Amino acid sequence: MSATIGYTRRLVAAAMLLALAACNTTDIASVEEPAAVPMTGQTNEPAPGFENVKAGSEQDFILNVGRRIYFTQDSATLDSVAKATLDNQATWLANNPGWLLKLQGFADDSGSASAMQALSQKRADAVMAYLTSKGVDAGRMWAKGYGKDREVRDCEDRSCKVQNRRVVANLRTQRDAL
CATH class of the missing domain: 1.20.5 (Single alpha-helices involved in coiled-coils or other helix-helix interfaces)
Known part of the structure; x- marks a missing residue:
């Protein structure tokens, strides 16, 4: 059976x-599905939804240049990735002289409030000094450190804390208060 x-x-x-x-x-x-377009790794086409970004606009700066610089813990030293982004920022700013740049420094919660305030100011100053060395007029920029008061996220793990160790470059049409 x-x-x-x-x-x-x-x-x-x-x-x-x-x-x-x-x-x-x-x-x-x-x-039902269109044929897949072959991936070449190269394209000059804008990402979907960003076809109408005007060259020289704030959106252009954010999307095509990058406005965030990240740092290692307790450091204001620019690494090669940061310098590459800042080189792109310097070139973009040279081509768009109507913009001013507010550099906002931040820190994580790895030290006292006063230590993180000083470190965030050093980070913003380091970015400003590098951009100045690349030909950006220092009169077009100002730097302000905010310490750990404006964290992206309040967290404990390392991958999250790195988001708080940054300088953000914000375009302005006129100077604002520090």
């Missing part, structure tokens, strides 16, 4: 495989 059950199970399984093999859904899929 068990041999008959085993044979029947194999027969049912084979019938199911034949039925699945007979199904051809490629015709349906080609009607």
Whole structure:
């Protein structure tokens, strides 16, 4: 009896495989979904939703240049990634002389409020000094450290804290209060 059950199970399984093999859904899929565009790794097309970003606008600066610089814990030293972003900012600012730049420094909660205030100011000053060294007029920029008072997120883990160790470059059309 068990041999008959085993044979029947194999027969049912084979019938199911034949039925699945007979199904051809490629015709349906080609009607329902457009063909995928080959990925070349290179494109000059804007991302969907950003087709109307005007060159030289604040959105252009944010999307195409980057406005955030990140730091390691207890440091105001610019790394190679930060310098690359700042090089792009300097070039963009040279091409768009009507903009001013407010540099806002921030810190995480790894030290006292006064220590983090001083560190965030050092970070903002380091960014300003680098941009000045790349030809951006110091009169177009001002730097303010906010310490740990304006955290992106209040958190304990390292990956979250790094978001708070930053300088944010904000474009302005006129100077505002520090």
